[in-house]
Structure formats: structure tokens, C-alpha cells
Amino acid sequence: MDTYRVIVVGCGGLGSAALHRLAAELGPGVLGLEQFDLGHHRGASQDHSRIIRLAQHEPQYAALAAPAYKAWEEVEAESCQQIVTRTGGLVIEDRVARRGAATGTRNIEGYTAMFDRYGVAYELLDADDLVERWPQFRVRGGEQALYQAESGIVDAARANAVHVALARAAGAHVRANTPVRAIRPDGDGVVVVTDERTYRADRVVVASDAWTNQVLAETGPRLPLTVLREQVTYYATPHLAEFAPSRFPVFMWHGAHNFYGFPVYGEVATKLGQHMGGDETTADSRSFVPDDVRRDRYAAFVDDHLPRFGGPELYSKTCLYTVPPDQGFVLDRLPEHPQIVVAIGAGHAFKFAALIGSLLTDLALDREPAHPIDAFRIDRPALTDPTFPRSLHV
Structure with missing residues (x-):
């Protein structure tokens, strides 16, 4: 039986980050197991771009926002690869479309409260200010916008590949196309079963996202997780200069639906998605065929508010969200x-x-995490109380 100090199950966004940080400390004592090809498109960590931002509406995330930027800078410095591109970022609230909706802290005031608490500079813009700065937008007059200059793009696929490469450089072993069939507590350690062999480790980090309950099946209660099939569309806009990263920010639009968008990046195309609007599914039964309802909804938003952002559809693609009832990590x-x-x-x-890779390393090595993560405990009511209300905001 091959033995390791730590085995990481799942080499997507969180798993590859943990693999890198663990390997930096333990070298060849670390093994990463990925059930599919590295960089596969079946989970949540695919595609070119994710929004990175200091704008957070809840304190547990606002406390981690600035440290996250520092962690990415460390990865970039170690690898000499650019992962984060600053574009500036907008949160736009269509107050007419949201009238009467229960938004909690997911509004402009919720974000500015966290900015003020953590001393982050920002600008508030009305609809006229927004269009004056970025004439690409079309507004009705009831919008309010929040701009923060440090927002931008973190290149998801590139980041995962960099994390895996750095882990290998530090001596970690990585095995793709190796599904984990079971993990079993074994005294103070863990046995990890795959099709080809069985491993033993002092510690295991499970970063399997939509497959979490399958991997944990022999360890305890099933977590109340909802898997959603989400979708993005790339538009081959002919107006490339207007939507270059130096001229157009990443944005979130809170209206009847919560949209998010990117300038031209990764593809010669803009990108639009909707947060938390997908159908429920499972990791194994999900479809990869894009939903025409979402396509039409995106196209209508673009026609109404960003007409030159659009163009021929380059492609639409799907990914998975795996969400606890309170939407928390x-x-x-x-x-x-x-x-x-x-x-x-x-x-x-x-x-x-x-x-998060560093925080998981702290947990795996029995250290107090360097930043507060009590809000993300696995024994909180959202995960243990079967009557806890599920909240999947759209």
C-alpha cells in the first residue's frame, strides 16, 4: 500500500490550490488524485475567467478578499505567470427591476458597508454617471452602480494548471483519470481506494465538489448539497476595442436576474453568465447541452443593456455549482x-x-487557520438541521 502524508481528492480550483500549498511544505509526501483529465470540463473550475473582487456583502467573505489577492500574487511570483488581470469592476443594481424583491445584504448598501468596514476605496455612480464613464451600457435611469478599481479576472484554467505544475515542481505526485471509489478512516489515518490501487494517508483533503457525497459515503452523514447546472455564453462581438480589458470592466448586474459579464478575454469574445439560475441536476446525470431559455434570457439582456457587447454566439457552455442550503463555503x-x-x-x-489552498493546508496539518473560517464549519445548522431553509437566490 502506497503511503503519503496527505492525499488531495479532486484537482480542480480548490484541490489544485491545496495540492500546491501542501507540496510546498511536504514535497513528495503529497498525492493528488483527479477522476478525469486534468483541466476537464465536467465540474466547476473550467473555462478562462472568473471575477475576482474585493466587493463582498458578507463579513466572512470580506475578511478573506484582500488576503486572496495576496495569495494570488504569491502564486504569480513563484510561477512567473500572470493569473489575475485587473479591469476594475462594477456592481450595478437595477432598483426598478428589483423593487419588492428580498435582497438582504445583496444590494449596493451591503457592499459599501463591507468596503467601509475594511477601508476599501470605491465610487458610487448613478445611471448618468455610469453611462458617461462606460457608454457601452444602456440604462433606464433607475440604476445605481458601485465601482471598485481592484476588481478583475482570475484565469481559472490557467490557475489550475499553474497550481498543479508548482505542486509537481515541489515533488508532489499527481494522477489523473483515477476515480476515488472510497475513503475509509483507518485509525488516525485514512485509506483511499481507487480502481488500480489502494493508498494510505495521514490526512485527506476532499475537494470533489459535486461528487463530495459519493467520496464521503463511508465516513458519515450525507451533506445537504444542491447541484445546479449553470451556463455562460461567449459573443463574438465585432467591437473589440470597446470591450478590451483596459476599456471595459467586469460587472455584476442585479435586476430581475443576476447577470455577470467580462470584457474580451480568453476567447476573441465577450462573456455573459447568470448567477444561480440553473436547473437542479447531479454530477453524473447532468446534460452538457446548453439551455435555450438561458440563451434567450442572456440575449434579451444584451439587447437591452449592452447592444455592442453582443454578436454572433461563439458558443455556450455549462458548469456545475454545488451549493449548501445557506450558499456558504x-x-x-x-x-x-x-x-x-x-x-x-x-x-x-x-x-x-x-x-483557500493555504487554509486547507492549515487544516490538514492540524494548524489553526491563518484567517477566520468559523462561518464555514461543517457542523453549522445549515448542514445539520434538516429543517434549515434552502436559499438559492437568483
């Missing part, structure tokens, strides 16, 4: 088996991935 050891660490990104973790 899970970053914790299993209470019954503390040698097993679990990470779930809840569909919004990639911007924090480089930092």
Missing part, C-alpha cells in the same frame, strides 16, 4: 474523523482559491 475537518478535511466552494469560491 465548507472548509472544515469532519468532526467524527478530523483526519479528513472537506472543501466545498458553493459556486463562488474561485476568486479565493489560492488562499
Whole structure:
């Protein structure tokens, strides 16, 4: 039986980051197991781009935002690869479309409260200010916008590949196309079963996202996770200069639906998605065929608010969100088996991935995490109380 100090199950965004940080400390004592090809398109960590931002509406995430930027800078410095591109970022609230909706802290005031608390500079813009700065937008007059200059793009596929490469350079072993069939607590350690061989480790980090309950099946209760099939569309806009990263920011548009968009990056095309609007599915039954309802919804938004952002559809593609009832991360050891660490990104973790890799390393090596993560405990009511209300905001 091959033995390692730590085995990481799943080499997507969070798993590859943990693999890198663990290998930096333990070298060849670390093994990464990925059930598909590295860089596959079946999970949550694919594609060119994710938004990175200091704009957070809840304190548990606002506390991690600046440290996440620092963690990405460390990865860039070690690899000499650019992963983060600053474009500036907008949160645009269509207050007419949202009238009467229960938004909680997911509004402009929720974001500015966190900015003020953490001393982050920002600008507030009305509809006229928004169009004066970025005439690409079309507005009705009821919009308010929040601009923060440090927002931008973190290149998801590139980041994962860099994390894996750095882990290998530090001596870690990585095996792709190696599904984990079971993990079993074994005394103070863990046995990890694959089709070809069985491994033993002192600690295991499970970063399997939509496959988490399958991997944890022999370790305890099933987590109440909802898997959603989300979708983005790339538009081959002919107006490339107007939507270059130096001229157009990443944005989130909170209206009747919550859209998010990117300048031209990764493809010679702009990109639009909707946060939390997909159908429920499972990791194994999900379809890869894009939903025409979402396509039409995106096209209508572009026609109404960003007409030159659009163009012929280059392609639409799907990914998965794996979401607890409160939409919060899970970053914790299993209470019954503390040698097993679990990470779930809840569909919004990639911007924090480089930092989460360090936090998972702290947990796996029995250290106090360097930043507060009590809000992401696995024994919180959202994950243990079967009557806890599920909240999947759209």
C-alpha cells in the first residue's frame, strides 16, 4: 500500500490550490488524485475567467478578499505567470427591476458597508454617471452602480494548471483519470481506494465538489448539497476595442436576474453568465447541452443593456455549482474523523482559491487557520438541521 502524508481528492480550483500549498511544505509526501483529465470540463473550475473582487456583502467573505489577492500574487511570483488581470469592476443594481424583491445584504448598501468596514476605496455612480464613464451600457435611469478599481479576472484554467505544475515542481505526485471509489478512516489515518490501487494517508483533503457525497459515503452523514447546472455564453462581438480589458470592466448586474459579464478575454469574445439560475441536476446525470431559455434570457439582456457587447454566439457552455442550503463555503475537518478535511466552494469560491489552498493546508496539518473560517464549519445548522431553509437566490 502506497503511503503519503496527505492525499488531495479532486484537482480542480480548490484541490489544485491545496495540492500546491501542501507540496510546498511536504514535497513528495503529497498525492493528488483527479477522476478525469486534468483541466476537464465536467465540474466547476473550467473555462478562462472568473471575477475576482474585493466587493463582498458578507463579513466572512470580506475578511478573506484582500488576503486572496495576496495569495494570488504569491502564486504569480513563484510561477512567473500572470493569473489575475485587473479591469476594475462594477456592481450595478437595477432598483426598478428589483423593487419588492428580498435582497438582504445583496444590494449596493451591503457592499459599501463591507468596503467601509475594511477601508476599501470605491465610487458610487448613478445611471448618468455610469453611462458617461462606460457608454457601452444602456440604462433606464433607475440604476445605481458601485465601482471598485481592484476588481478583475482570475484565469481559472490557467490557475489550475499553474497550481498543479508548482505542486509537481515541489515533488508532489499527481494522477489523473483515477476515480476515488472510497475513503475509509483507518485509525488516525485514512485509506483511499481507487480502481488500480489502494493508498494510505495521514490526512485527506476532499475537494470533489459535486461528487463530495459519493467520496464521503463511508465516513458519515450525507451533506445537504444542491447541484445546479449553470451556463455562460461567449459573443463574438465585432467591437473589440470597446470591450478590451483596459476599456471595459467586469460587472455584476442585479435586476430581475443576476447577470455577470467580462470584457474580451480568453476567447476573441465577450462573456455573459447568470448567477444561480440553473436547473437542479447531479454530477453524473447532468446534460452538457446548453439551455435555450438561458440563451434567450442572456440575449434579451444584451439587447437591452449592452447592444455592442453582443454578436454572433461563439458558443455556450455549462458548469456545475454545488451549493449548501445557506450558499456558504465548507472548509472544515469532519468532526467524527478530523483526519479528513472537506472543501466545498458553493459556486463562488474561485476568486479565493489560492488562499483557500493555504487554509486547507492549515487544516490538514492540524494548524489553526491563518484567517477566520468559523462561518464555514461543517457542523453549522445549515448542514445539520434538516429543517434549515434552502436559499438559492437568483
